[in-house]
Amino acid sequence: MSTHGLPSGWLAEPEAAQSERVLVALSGGVDSSVAAALLVEAGHQVVGVWMRLHDAADRVDGGRKSCCTLDAADDARRVADQLKIPFHIQNLEREFADAVLEPFVGAYLGGETPSPCVGCNTAVKFGALVGKGSALFGCEAVATGHYARRAVSADGGSWRLRTAVDHDKDQTYFLHGLRSDAIARARFPLGGMTKPEVREVARARGLPTAEKPESQEICFVPDGDYRSLLRTRGWEPQRGEVVDEKGEVVGTHEGSAGFTVGQRRGLSVTGGAPRYVSAIDPRTNRITIGRRESLERREIHLTGAATPSGELPAGVVLDGAARIRHRGVTAPGRLVSKGGGAATLELRDPLWAPSPGQTVVLYDGETLAAGGQISAHAPLHA
Numbered sequence: 001m002s003t004h005g006l007p008s009g010w011l012a013e014p015e016a017a018q019s020e021r022v023l024v025a026l027s028g029g030v031d032s033s034v035a036a037a038l039l040v041e042a043g044h045q046v047v048g049v050w051m052r053l054h055d056a057a058d059r060v061d062g063g064r065k066s067c068c069t070l071d072a073a074d075d076a077r078r079v080a081d082q083l084k085i086p087f088h089i090q091n092l093e094r095e096f097a098d099a100v101l102e103p104f105v106g107a108y109l110g111g112e113t114p115s116p117c118v119g120c121n122t123a124v125k126f127g128a129l130v131g132k133g134s135a136l137f138g139c140e141a142v143a144t145g146h147y148a149r150r151a152v153s154a155d156g157g158s159w160r161l162r163t164a165v166d167h168d169k170d171q172t173y174f175l176h177g178l179r180s181d182a183i184a185r186a187r188f189p190l191g192g193m194t195k196p197e198v199r200e201v202a203r204a205r206g207l208p209t210a211e212k213p214e215s216q217e218i219c220f221v222p223d224g225d226y227r228s229l230l231r232t233r234g235w236e237p238q239r240g241e242v243v244d245e246k247g248e249v250v251g252t253h254e255g256s257a258g259f260t261v262g263q264r265r266g267l268s269v270t271g272g273a274p275r276y277v278s279a280i281d282p283r284t285n286r287i288t289i290g291r292r293e294s295l296e297r298r299e300i301h302l303t304g305a306a307t308p309s310g311e312l313p314a315g316v317v318l319d320g321a322a323r324i325r326h327r328g329v330t331a332p333g334r335l336v337s338k339g340g341g342a343a344t345l346e347l348r349d350p351l352w353a354p355s356p357g358q359t360v361v362l363y364d365g366e367t368l369a370a371g372g373q374i375s376a377h378a379p380l381h382a
Helices: 030-041 070-083 093-109 116-137 180-185 195-204 226-232
Strands: 010-012 021-025 045-052 087-091 141-143 149-153 159-162 240-243 249-253 275-281 286-291 296-307 317-323 331-339 342-352 359-364 367-374
Touching: 021 030, 021 116, 030 045, 030 070, 030 141, 030 195, 045 070, 045 116, 070 087, 087 116, 093 116, 093 226, 116 141, 116 180, 159 180, 296 331, 317 342, 317 367
Parallel strands: 021 045, 021 141, 045 087, 240 286
Antiparallel strands: 010 149, 149 159, 159 367, 240 249, 275 286, 296 342, 296 367, 317 331, 317 359, 331 342, 359 367
C-alpha cells in the first residue's frame, strides 16, 4: 500500500496525443464552463450538452443556484455560443428516474440514507450520456467539471480515479461507481486546479458563469427538504416510537423516513446528554437513539463492494484509507471481501455514524481502489 502519491504500478494519466472529439456535460455552472473552455483551447473538438433530468427544468431559479433549471440551460447555451461549439439538450429524465430518483425515495422509505450523486454520475452522466454522445455526436470521450484526476496501470490495461489537487473540492467519492472502461473515456480538465484558479480562468476569458454561485447539493429537491419530495411520491408520515438502546420508549416522532443515522435535530427527547439516531426500523416505524460515543464503529458491513475492475472475489483483502461520507475524515483500515459484493470494512480507528445506504470508498494513496454501500444489516454496536 502507498501512504501518499500514486501506488506502485500506477501512473498519472498521459496527455492526449492528438485532438479528440469530446462531449462536455455543460451544467450552466462555472466548473463545466471552464472545463469546456480548456478543452477548446487545447485543440479538441468539443460538443456541449445540457441534460434535462427532471421537472426542475420547467422552473426558473431566481437565485441561479440550481444546475437543472431553465436558467442553467440558458447559461450553458451562452457559454457554448461564446466558445463557438455545438450545443444540444438531451432528455435523460427516464434514465435519471430509474437510476437516481426512484432509488432515492426507496432508500429513505427503507430506513437508509441515499447517495444520489453516485447514481447520477455512474448511470446518467458517464452511462447514458456517454452512450448518446457516441451514437449521436461521434464523441470518443465525455468531460465534466468534476474535481478529479485519473491514473492508469503501468501496462495500460486498467484505470482508476485519482484525487484532485484541490482536496477541499475533490469529488472522487461521488464518482466511485465508475468502472475502468468508463474512467478511460472520462476527461477531468479541472483535476489539477483549485477552485480559485478555476474562477480566475473564467474571469480572464469573460465567461458568463464566472461569478455564478455553487449549485445546491440535491438538484431535484428545490426547497432543500427531501421530506416534501417523499410526500409527493406517496409517503404519509405516521407517528412512531423513539426508543433508547435498552428498548425503552423515550419519545415519539412523525415518520421514520424523516430521519437518518447520526441525526439529532427533530428528536422530541429532552434531558440528559445529547442523543442521536443510531438505528431506523421502517417496518415498525421505530427510531433508536443513543449517546454520541455509541455511534462509533470499527467494523462496517458493505454491499456492492467493487473495484474499478469489477466485483471483488471472496477472500481478497485491500488495505487503505476509508471514507464514509463526502469530505469526511479518512481512517486507516482494510476491506475484506466475502464475495458477491459483500465485504467488511475493518478500521484501526472508529468512524462516527455510518449510515446504511451511504457510500464507502477506500483510497490507496491518491487513487480510489474500491467502493461500496453500507449495509442495512450493520450491527448497532461496535
